Amino acid sequence: MSVARLTQEECSEALADLPDWALARDGSAIFRKFEFGDFIEAFGFMTGVALLAEKADHHPEWFNVYNRVEITLTTHDADGLSQRDIAMAKAIEALL
Numbered sequence: 001m002s003v004a005r006l007t008q009e010e011c012s013e014a015l016a017d018l019p020d021w022a023l024a025r026d027g028s029a030i031f032r033k034f035e036f037g038d039f040i041e042a043f044g045f046m047t048g049v050a051l052l053a054e055k056a057d058h059h060p061e062w063f064n065v066y067n068r069v070e071i072t073l074t075t076h077d078a079d080g081l082s083q084r085d086i087a088m089a090k091a092i093e094a095l096l
């Protein structure tokens with residue numbers, strides 16, 4: 001299903017509410033690194049994100065080593081950033 005791609009202005013506005021997230025991949029994605037106490041904490045967080053992702057049908061690209069998790073959000077269906085990425089980033093922040 002196709003989704004509207006955010007304009008540059010919409011991206012800047014959205015990122016103002018997400019201070020720990022940065023634009024990545026020429027503005028077609030957003031990215032944040034997380035660090036936890038240990039692997040169990042990191043994996044618990046990832047489990048929460050997985051449940052959010054299934055509910056929203058919007059899935060992260062991510063990388064984990066022990067207590068570190070890196071998340072990239074982009075909308076494949078929009079070939080860039082959409083409101084879905086912003087909503088997912090906000091929902092992820094709310095898990096912390």
Ligand SMILES: C[C@H](O)[C@H](O)[C@H]1CNC2=NC(N)=NC(=O)C2=N1
Pocket residue numbers: 001057058059060073074075076077078
């Ligand atoms: C068919 C299904 O709704 C789509 O493939 C969904 C699944 N999860 C998705 N996740 C992300 N990150 N971008 C998408 O465009 C996307 N599309």
